[in-house]
Amino acid sequence: MCGIVCYIGEKSAKQILIEGLKQLEYRGYDSAGIAVHNGDRIEYCKAVGKITELEAKLNGRKMEGHTGIGHTRWATHGEPTEINAHPHMDQEKKLFVIHNGIIENYYNLKKKLEKDGVVFVSDTDTEVLAHMIARYFDGDLNKAVRTVMSEVEGTFGIAVIHQDAPGEIVIARRGSPLVIGVSDNGYFAASDVSAMVRYTKKVVHLKDNELATLTRDGFAISTAQAKRVERDTETVEWSAGDTDLNGFPHFMLKEIFEQPSTIENAIRGRLEPGEGVPKLGGIMPVWEKLKSCRHIVIVACGTSYYAGYVGRYCFEKLTEVDVEIELASEFRYRKFNFPPNTFIIALSQSGETADTLAAIKEARRKGASLLGIVNVVGSSIARETDAGVYNHAGPEIGVASTKIFTSQLTILTLIALLIGRHQTLPLTEGTEAIREIMALPDRVQRILAQANHIQAVAEKYHKYPNWLFIGRKFNYPIAMEGALKLKEVSYIHAEGYAAGEMKHGPIALINPDMPTVAIAPKDDMYDKMVNNIQEIKSRKGPVIAIITEGDERLKKIADDVIEVPPSLDFLYPVLTVIPCQLLAYYCADFLKRDIDKPRNLAKSVTVE
């Protein structure tokens, strides 16, 4: 969603802001803008569309200055127009603010300001912040921001500069991430470390209801009650190269091909083959409670939700725990009766998904213990949970989540195996599981080696406007994830179904124009899947079957097959999802879609 980058230091701000905004492009946006303080006054520039449009408008403009703020906007209140783009400013054009999040009481605040004669120029909720902070400003920008924080409701990550406070940027957050970056030649602030990782890996995370003043000489963090906060810098693992394409045409393809190493990263140092038990240091703070836990609720959104769905089957297979899976966006509307010692597992790549955050806060209120499986270190969900496991998968830039999905599946399996081995799972099954988990990176590599074949299958089918994905048990969530992947990057309409549901409705859709991707590896659901495929073929529906290597039976029935190496049933999803990801990618490529930034989507959904 929206992105923030700020710089104050020895260097010229303009180019740093533009480079930072380019690193934030993957989050999804529809307009962008920057404002730079040149020592006397503030200059600004905004443009609708890509950062290149902003660069074109800036072409020839010097915009000198060492203090600046930049923003990419993903429209919520008001259309994506230049006037609605950030930064927003007060009537005198002295104060400039950029904002991620939503000001929920903006309407009432706006009415009050209008009564006092303030003329609004945009349709945004953000503009109220500009007018309010400007009104409270008496030379102390930090104090003015603090005062406004006490009056606004909703979520925000903001950065503010004022003409009469040169050499200062004030940032503040509530529910929307902000990170300070510390480098030898200046200080950064951004909604996402990728905006500054080229310049520094030393960061300090701002917590909710905190604000900070950045100057050329340092930064000072305080609470909304003006209490000084001391916090050490952390070093981020990501490097500048992680955000490069490295020869791939798109981040989505690069990230699909990174999966052997991201799965390796998810298991590195976490397996004890002889004992058949994983080692997960991150969950040790809650281990005494977790090992005897009998009830888990997994919460997540989108692709992370489907990973959680596979996780449910996995926990049921390996442990004695009852597991529920719930969409984080629906969690608050359910009435859960948590038995004692219930754990919530929140899955999130970004660690900032607003619905998932809200769900865990609600679960905490109801007395549950919280575990997080998160990729972004120091993110809000990582901080709000009692314990957890990081993916260590590096930044995921493509809006369509791929490498994090298989990493999440791997980590969920490790947690299930760890609990299972302390409950009733025998040693032989534990050691076998670990052996098979360790084989996953090579097996994924074997599937990736068939990319050309999968591309040819995509070429054959990419013009079909409607697709069906079916699977059972462990592969039912893969059917849903396969359909999501295809629709989000290619805009082809796709449905993911439990194959057992076919006769209850979807089979009515089957005809020669409706391809079905049938996920049918050789597990205990295989025979039933073969029956489903036969039923589709009897109605002349084209079938692309994802099968286990050497399955001659399905090779004869299906129109096209993609083979995956043999595996244990609960590990097949890590393999069967790879052909789905590649099919989605290549269909989108044939259809010339904007693969890494599909229309209307944002990488990190930080508003409800």
Ligand code: M6R
């Ligand atoms: O950062 P999160 O894992 O919490 O994000 C959840 C969803 O927004 C995300 O998986 C989304 O569905 C992706 N676009 C899927 O490719």
